[in-house]
Amino acid sequence: MATSTVAAGAAQSYTYARPSGLDGGLLGLSTSGGTTSTGPQAHPWFFSGVLTQAAPAAAALLALADVAQTRYHQPRPTAFRDPVVTCGGDRLRMESFSACGGVYARLDVLEAALDGEVHERGTTNVDVNGPLREALARVGGSDPLHLAVGAEGLAVTTLDGAVVEKKVPLPDRWLRGFAEVQVITAGFDPRAELAAPDAVRFLRSLPRGGRDVFWALPAGRTLRISSRPAPGAVCLAGSDRLRTLLPLLRFARALRVYGPPVTGASGPASSVWELELPGMRYVLTLSPQHSRGFSGEGAVLDALATDEAAGDADLVGALLSFEPRVDPDLLSERSGLTLERTKAALTQLGTSGRVGFDAAEAAFFHRELPYDPSRVAALNPRLRSARALVEDGAVRFTADDTAIVSTGGGERRVRFVGDRVTCTCPWWIDHRGERGPCKHVLAARIVRQDADVMVEAGR
Template identity: 85%
Template sequence: MASSTVAAGAAQAYTYTRPSGLDGGLLGLSTSGGTTSAGPRPHPHFFSGVLTQAAPAAAGLIALADVAQTRYYQPRPTSFRDPVVTCNGDRLRMESFSACGGVYARLDVLEPGMDGDVHERGTTNVDVNGPLREALARVGGSDPLHLAVGAEEMAVTTMDGAVVEKKVPLPDRWLRGFAEVQVITAGFDPRAELTGLDAVRFLRSLPKRARDVLWVVPAGRTLRVSSRPVPGAVCLAGPDRLRTMLPLLRFASALRVYGPSVANGSGPVSSVWELELPGMRYVLTLSPQNSRGFSGEGAVLDALATDEVAGDADLIGALLSFEPRVDPDLLSERSGLTLARTKAALTQLGTSGRVGFDAAEAGFFHRELPYDPARVAALNPRLRSAQALVEGEAVRFTSDDTAIVRTDGGDRQVRFDGDRATCTCPWWFDHRGERGPCKHVLAARMVRREAAVEVAR
């Protein structure tokens, strides 16, 4: 993690005192600048102890790194982005995003998988380099693996003690993806669970390449692949995007799948795939289609399109302290905000990288990402366009549930039906709300909310 704010589309600078390495049974993960419960640190020291399950931990780290340097859509060489690591006290969470922005990966090392001392709670980036990956690939057996995350005494060497610096592009779509995944998966439910052996059979039976979106349906002890959605089905777009799970199958005791409710004729949706490993979990979240990165899904826009949400987010953010599980009800009680406003504030915090979501525990968790929360509007062009329409007084309500939005391309009609809205613009015609609201719906909602606040006064 860089110790300074990253400008939109700029290169991310990682600075490490030495490269990470594996030497004499000690896995030393070198940290860059991060945020801790005590404030910013240039090289935070989070944990020292042992990973009680060395082989699956090493394989999980390699899988995480593989996702970070892969473009699953239109593959081409790409720069590697170092994983984000958060110490929540009773666990270590390691996160990465694919270069194409369509696959989110996380390795959670849980309390049974680690034994040692937690020195600080917080978030940083850790160096994962080529030699380290080669060393991790040789880890086997059942011997514990000593781990130091940011310790000064790490038993790894660098020539003349030189500082290690990396600079890689950090696209806005990569940053937005973290926010979208958190919002999208918060609405998922468990859909299927397979034993380790059944998971092996299922994952190895999947086609390596599939152009069309597939669906999987629970069928006895396994999952049946279908070309069409039915109630209870889970979307599987691009089965090859699950391939980093294959080396982990020999350690897996279960495969769990999460997704939203679907019906006959439903369009593609995201899904979460989770391998239960000894003392840890490896999680992949897939976008609805190979060609769709999470950054364009638009799930965060409604929660951001309010004047009060930024202030609420500041209040809720001040109450967070790198908890492994964030309780919205408790935060609502402590802050004095309604539960709805608390959840909207958590969404806002997610867009600035401060909140993630764990489907396995159906709860939020606190972490930080290296970019400025003030960039939220700039990272969402639809929201910025909607705000411009409102400021230009382009929205006119003709009835309680109908608005006309004036644009250069002609008038657009927005209709409300409870919490749902439709629009006559080409974006709405193409996506039918499956990729978030269009700018006209957003603008109409902003004006509607402002009017409701005025009436309440």
């Protein structure tokens, strides 16, 4: 039985029993190998029914596909990577990353826009091909659109026995980006909400082809663009990366923006731009700069570097069942862990892509990426380097809060000051911790945590 796999050489193989298509008002999305609540399946069957809002759904699916084949930084032709789809019972979530790894896109088709039967919960890839894109571009009017995500019997055979297999490069940075983005956005708060007319005016007024870093400041019913940060502002790095919102504006009901706390001295930051559609949400998350992909942000490194929450994550992960909204209090009760440990376990699960984060609901959601999650840690060069330093005995503590890390480039001093850690290496001097810890800090943390574990064990 064919499944979707990741080859060691960073290639993704999508195997479908037949191509997706739009025929006679039926939108059939073929599924590749994925994980369901009943275990792995080659061609899971998730949903059959009706999309009650056909035109905005078709336009949003096209927008999602456009992000997946776009390289915003240094544009050049790129292979298309099929979207990741999760059926959570009351909604379908479709996710993709830009080829450059700097834009994460998600389409949430909510219960209000679905009328049908859920056959299974889980995550897979779906085939979005050229002919399907052309057909979606012709969808209009108010007629409902029949939808099948997977199809009964596809896991066994099809009428003609045909198999469609697509192999595309799967860059390491694209895979790591899935793990990074939900860890980053979990700390975001709502910053602005614009009604549909104001959202349309604002988005259409943005400079075309803009790659500069701007700041969007709430100003009455709209947002004002500034070149400088200020409290309450949201970073807008590369306004051209919002262009897939423009074809959806005729369906827009509101625009919501999310971001981290900002001061007048803040540097570029990620941001979330959410367009509310009838029964749906189309979400774009932008990296801090046009040229920066999420894979280099380093937000997951602290969680990956130690085993502190790994055991709890295994326990909590076993209790997840593709819920569209993960309730930490309920998980805490079911697992027997404290609420604090449960939340730490969810962060750990996020580092391998097993949970995503929905800023609109300020909640994690369960999904299992149809890629090997163990690759995330192995693919991170800073983490690999940090572990090599530990194995070579390059870390020595000269005080409880100070470590010296010996490298080929000389000795680096790592200092722990409360919740902050500093290093004397060029990486830390350039980024001041804004792009995650350097390899020296990671190595010192690993040694320090191992020492704490030994002390606890000796008591």
